[in-house]
Amino acid sequence: MVDIDWAAEIEARAEPGLAGRFPTAFLARKAIDAAATIADMFPNAARRLKTGELSETTYRRIVCDAVLRQLRNPEGHRSESDGVYQYTASQTVASGDLWIPDKDKALLQGPVSSGAPGSFGVGTDRGWGR
Numbered sequence: 001m002v003d004i005d006w007a008a009e010i011e012a013r014a015e016p017g018l019a020g021r022f023p024t025a026f027l028a029r030k031a032i033d034a035a036a037t038i039a040d041m042f043p044n045a046a047r048r049l050k051t052g053e054l055s056e057t058t059y060r061r062i063v064c065d066a067v068l069r070q071l072r073n074p075e076g077h078r079s080e081s082d083g084v085y086q087y088t089a090s091q092t093v094a095s096g097d098l099w100i101p102d103k104d105k106a107l108l109q110g111p112v113s114s115g116a117p118g119s120f121g122v123g124t125d126r127g128w129g130r
Helices: 006-013 024-041 044-051 056-072 102-109
Strands: 077-081 086-089
Touching: 006 024, 006 056, 024 044, 024 056, 044 056, 044 102, 056 102
Parallel strands: none
Antiparallel strands: 077 086
């Protein structure tokens, strides 16, 4: 894979004004960290990139979206009210943890094999009573 100017990728994909609130080096570091985490979580992603099963554009979008989710809501606000002000926060989002939606996980990981080729499951429940 070619070197990626991650800061430029994030700036191009962010809504106006969001990326400009952060130094370029910070944006690049967040994306590099996200890409490394994704590589560790989804070892198939590198192979899928090399073979073209996963497009580089999709990979870049997934990494940038993960970073942008962190930048958009650093406090982790989940809901807010006005009268007698109150809010709820998501601890996961507020922690700064990287999270990937299921649809993107499926793209990174690719098809999951249910067993060895030519194998089949054996059991007593045939599902007839359902």
